[in-house]
Amino acid sequence: MEFHWIVSWIKRTRSRSLPGLLGFLLLESLVVSCAQLERTVVAPLDIPGAVYVGNQRCADCHTNYVRRFASSAHGRLQVEGARLEGLTGCESCHGPGSKHIEAGGGRGRFILNPGREPDACFRCHLETRTEFHLPQHHPVVEGRMNCVQCHDPHGIDIFKPSTAIFKSGPDETCATCHRTQARPTAFPHEALREGCILCHSPHGSINAKLLVQPDLNLCLRCHAQVQGPGVSPGQFVIGAINHTTFLSRGSCSASGCHTAVHGSDINAHLLY
Secondary structure, three states: OOOHHHHHHHHHHOOHHHHHHHHHHHHHHHHHHHHHHHOOOOOOOOOOOOOOOOHHHOOOOOOOHHHOOOOHHHHHHHOOOOOOOOOOOOOOHHHHHHHHOOOOOOOOOOOOOOOOOOOHHHHOOOHHHHOOOOOEEOOOOOOOOHHHHHHOOOOOOOOOOOOOOOOOOOOOHOOOHHOOOOOOOOOOOOHHOOOOHOOEEEOOOOOOHHEOOOOOHHHHHOOOOOOOOOOOOOOEEOOOEHHHHHOOOOOOOOOOOOOOOOEOOOOOOOOO
């Protein structure tokens, strides 16, 4: 590795005093970290031949976006007069806009469109990028979905897609696609009040159906209860019903006991 010679030289010449040793250890850790880093820490987006023009030039055409962007979560990152050009404001996500303007605009013309290129979002959201590479995930990296379908990057509520059709609860983002699971039912699963992410990891999971846990422990996180008098050790009583033999059959849904996990129209115990 190209930094090994630096480390070797420091080892030969460093002071044997405690301050010298501590300084060496700090410098060595920085050198090794930089040598192993596979991406640039801070780098403005690059579109060949284009230069940064500033937010006002974007506002001349994209009035609707700019009007509400100031109050959005991403709008807080905008810093006027920033020393590093292009790292805040519109062009921090879309890239330098001069060639886009010269071409007369147009969706995706000489500009980065996060709605089509998730890497525009992944540059900052590194943890989310990792989640999308787990075995179970929404098909964003495959190009069959995009971040904007679930998030409005310019809006006040970034967790609400601008095309959301359900406006009555915390699950409206998921309900845009998962309409069957989000529809009203006569006997709703109370967990829906907390939102889909109580049970599902929306970006990716190692478990089927994006579940945060793979087995009946997922249900027992909410449905566990302190065992009262008259209950033998090893027995599980949930809702005044002895579930000991039921739990041996598998998870609450797969065992056939509570198949309508999102809600039922005919049975309070979540059966179809």
